[in-house]
Amino acid sequence: MLKSAYRPPGEPGLWHDFLAQLERTLAQVEAHPATVEYLIHPRRTVALTVPVQLDDGTVHFFSGYRVVHNIALGPARGGVRFHPRVSMGQTVGLAAIATVQSAIFHLPYGGAAGGVAVDPRRLSKGELERLTRRYAAELVDVIGPDKDILGPDLGTGEREMAWMMDTFSTNRGFTEPGVVTGKPPQLGGVSKRGEAVGRGVLYAVETFAEFKDLRLEGSTVAVQGYGKIGRAVVRLFAEAGARVVAVSDEWGAVYNPEGLDHKTLLAHFKETGRVEGFSGAHTIGREALVGLEVDFLILAAVEGVLHEGNVEQVRAGVVVESAVGAITAEADEHLRQRGVPVIPDVLVGGGGLTMDYLEWVQNFSMFNWSDDRVWLAMQRRVSQTLREVCEYAEDQEIDLRLASYVLGVDRINVATHMQGVYP
Structure with a gap:
């Protein structure tokens, strides 16, 4: 298995599975050694201590993370997860998968992910707002619509994205809706993004x-x-x-x-x-x-x-x-051996990714499209990508996950090779 010099503390989980899948992929696609090194070394990892004053007056410290995995195709983009199981290993894995997913869907994004180890259901609304704003404030210098775009994930939604957008904008002195996606429509989000x-x-x-x-x-x-x-x-x-x-x-x-x-x-x-x-x-x-x-x-x-x-x-x-x-990687291998088709996460999650992209584009243009136009654009992107991957998998006689990664890594490889390494 590929050996990454980067080893997140704790159970590697998704990062381990990503490396296992990348190794399968590199047996099918010729990637420059520099591309491989970029893919097994996250660009930036940030571990945060997030202090929050609780309603009873005490201060509790939560562990937070933000990872930018790769920016070969564009600014990083990835969700923010509030869940007790959030860890650095999980976050690095999520960011790496986001990198490949954007490439598969031909979107100008790199991969990122973030989160806080917390059960949001155990916090009051005020405590949750203070946690969300403090997390965003700690990241003000490294996020932005052209650097690292935050989005919703497990445990977060429109409300949290609105708080993060306001926190970033307040610190910068101007309104910047493009720093997050998944916002309420009234703040520049896409209508019915939750669906x-x-x-x-x-x-x-x-x-x-x-x-x-x-x-x-x-x-x-x-x-x-x-x-x-x-x-x-x-x-x-x-x-x-x-x-x-x-x-x-x-x-x-x-x-x-x-x-x-x-x-x-x-x-x-x-x-x-x-x-x-x-x-x-x-x-x-x-x-x-x-x-x-x-x-x-x-x-x-x-x-x-x-x-x-x-x-x-x-x-x-x-x-x-x-x-x-x-x-898991082991379960995926078992299903392959049995011949059970799997439509992998990098394909199935394309709807949310595409909607985030369409929201981000509208924020840059300062123009809102009709709901029908947005839904149609999302459906076309997902359907075209699925057909492309299915056709490639059938032609090469490989599974959909491997076909997805081969196409995605090949595009990242081309972009990395064309840009070179800054001396």
Whole structure:
């Protein structure tokens, strides 16, 4: 396996998986040695101590991170995650995957990622705002619309992006909406951006199904994860004619082979805060969902949910990796050996990435496009990219993840070689 001189403290996780995938890729594409070195050495890693005064007057220190992995194709761009499991190893891995994803989708971005190790549900609104603003203030000198663009991720959304934008703008003395994406529409964000990731999943699966002569309408779907993305996925797939038979969250899972009514399920979730107890289905173990015999298994929660310990249970026709790193490198290899198709995270997440790009472009031009124009542009970008990768994978007789990385790394290699190394 590739040996990176950079070794983040703690469990490497996503960074380890990225290096494993990069090694597979380099056996298929001729990359200049300098390109490889750039890819295995993050450009900038920042570890922060984020002090926050809590409502009771005490001060608590949180660990925060921001990583810029590569800027060969343009300024860095990546989400900010608020979650207890945030670490440097996870953040470096997320940034590296973002680098390759932007290249795959022909977008002028490098890769970045950031976050704070915190459970945002345990903070009051005031505490969360103070945490968010302090995190952004610590990064003022290294972020910006032409340097490093922040976006939403697990545990953050429009509200947090608005606070970060205001903090950056206040420190700079002028309004700068382009420093973040995923903002409220009133501040220059894209309308209904929250649906973008879910729609991106739908468009990716629709394109894959069309390419493979599969039918999405009438197919059976299980969705692992019922957060903002999972809820959108359930609704959109149901509206597209698929039969969503199972859904899980962090507490449990529900299953009905005849299909779940997504509207009443959502009402139950809003009332109780979990899917368990839904009267339109029976409860199953959370882990049991990955072993259901369905046409599409959609992983829409966090990384590492499909691993060596449970991958043998998978009986789905196609696994859709909506959450970044949801499938470990070992589990991915197992699925390849079994011939189970995987639509990887770098493809499935293209909807949210594309919407962030369209928002950023509008902020630069100071002109807002209609919702129809934005949605159509996003759908076209996702569908064209999926077809391109599917055609390349079929021609080369390789899996979609490897095909994606080969195309992405090749574009990064060309850009790196053309720019050279600054002396």
